[in-house]
Amino acid sequence: MSPTDAAAGRTTAPALGTLRRLILFVLLFALVCLAASGVGGLLGRLFTASDTIAFDDSSSLALVLALTLVGGPLAAVVFWASWRLLADPAERRATAWGIYVSAMYVTSLITATSFGIGALAAAAGGDTGSWGSSLAQGLAWAGVWVWHRWILRHQSRGPVALAKVPHVLGTALGLVIGLGAGIGALAVLFEQATATDAELAAIGAPWWRAALGLLVWAAGGVLIWWWHWVREGARALHTRLAAVGLVVLGVAGSAILALGGAGVLLFVLLRLGLDRTDPVPVLLEPAPEALAAALLGALSWLYHAREAGNRPVPVPAAASLAISGIALAAAASGIGVIVNAALATGSTRLGGTDATELLLAGLSSLAIGGPLWWFTWQPTRPADPQGRRIYLVLVFGISAVVALVTLLVIGFRLFESMLGEAGGSGLLERVRAPLGLLVATGLVAGYHFALWRHARASAPPPAEPAAERGIGEVLLVAGADADELAAAIHAHTGATVTVLRRHGEPDGVFSPEQLVRELEGIAAQRVLLLAGPDDRLEAIELADDPHRRA
Secondary structure (H helix, E strand, O other): OOHHHHHHHHHHHHHHHHHHHHHHHHHHHHHHHHHHHHHHHHHHHHHOHHHHHHOOOHHHHHHHHHHHHHHHHHHHHHHHHHHHHOOOHHHHHOHHHHHHHHHHHHHHHHHHHHHHHHHHHHHHOOOOOOHHHHHHHHHHHHHHHHHHHHHHOOOOOOOOOOOOHHHHHHHHHHHHHHHHHHHHHHHHHHHHHHOOOOHHHHHOOOHHHHHHHHHHHHHHHHHHHHHHHHHOOHHHOOOHHHHHHHHHHHHHHHHHHHHHHHHHHHHHHHHHHHOOOOOHHHHHOOHHHHHHHHHHHHHHHHHHHHHHHOOOOOHHHHHHHHHHHHHHHHHHHHHHHHHHHHHHOOOOOOOOOOHHHHHHHHHHHHHHHHHHHHHHHOOOOOOOOOOHHHHHHHHHHHHHHHHHHHHHHHHHHHHHHHOOOOOOOOHHHHHHHHHHHHHHHHHHHHHHHHHHHHHHHHOOOOOOOOOOOOOOEEEEEEOOOHHHHHHHHHHHHOOEEEEEEOOOOOOOOOOHHHHHHHHOOOOOOEEEEEEOOOOOEEEEEEOOOHHHHO
């Protein structure tokens, strides 16, 4: 084989390996999904044998049999082939293997959770209809999850790349399910306490059935979260993905729940005290869910904020800036709604939200977001060049984009009114909502742009780049003309030249200019320069000698 062909073979080999892994693992993923669905279908028929006999469907039975008895063996063959290849450490380190294991781990976890916990929740809630088939699918996919957890933890063939991704995603899944179902369960309890739930009473179902089903979901979510966060060690991970999940979902997501619930609660209280145009049960209708979201969101927020505070930089600063951005959005929204309410008092409305209700909603949002923004942002604190300046640019950019969009909406409404397409409503009525948003985003953009300019002006000037360190010492091995060559080298580089003269060596064949050109482009502090014998000329870069410096 010629050198050109060998080089081409080496170039194409990685691409062929990547393509082979891609095809193999995509095929394995599809076959495992089909086989798991088939096994779940067969188990479902076993769990609901009486219903299957009463409503026999040969087509569906043939489908699950094909998925199980054809897809299952094919999946086993493909997995066996993949497992043999994984004896090679390079295959185990391949990103495609890590992607497959992570994707199948998360897919099986989500499917097993939705079917399995859904079946248990349905049974606890009194629904005895199709929980058996759902439980069967949950068991089948739980088996797939256990299998891939075993693969993930295998000592010699488990994936090296993306090995911790399933733990981070499993933690996120458990947190979302636990918080969502917990809020729903608490809301049912609070609805009973405030006597605002009329739907369950209308159908005659016990209220605790719904709460019990949601509690099953909440317990399942907490179990999944605990398993991955504590048992699998996601809490101790310091990867970028783990940090992003902690800040975005644990801190920011929980804060949005808590602040949103608190804002709705404050709005309900303000309406009860200042605007009783609707009956009290109608006013209290959003309170149970808001109270549940505020309580559980605050607990999750405090816990994850403490965890983020114990992480290395820049995670604590990122968590603080995320809260500051959320509070800023709430405060700016409140300002926009207040402006909208003020404009509503001077417009002729054919329907819609009352101006007083708008005003109270804006005040609630501003009262929740404003103090929290001041506490987390601390406007009097000097800018942090690593975090706050990036935040300033980001907030300014988002605010500017929103302001431009609202300007387009206002322009559209203006020309629509001029062309007689207003639909009977006044111009002020049609532009007050985008105008309020424009005022709020304009204030936010102007404030953060001014802060950014001030931080940029007060920043110290960039340091001058350090001068490139030249050659400090040259060990010259030459013949009888070494002194002349050493003088030329010292004159050109300023380096200390140590001459090592060869015994009995006549004058060399090199001029001083040739030696100087040989030293050009060398960045080492110490250089060994060999001039001779004959036409040999070589510069060897030497490592710094700490003993000589000492």
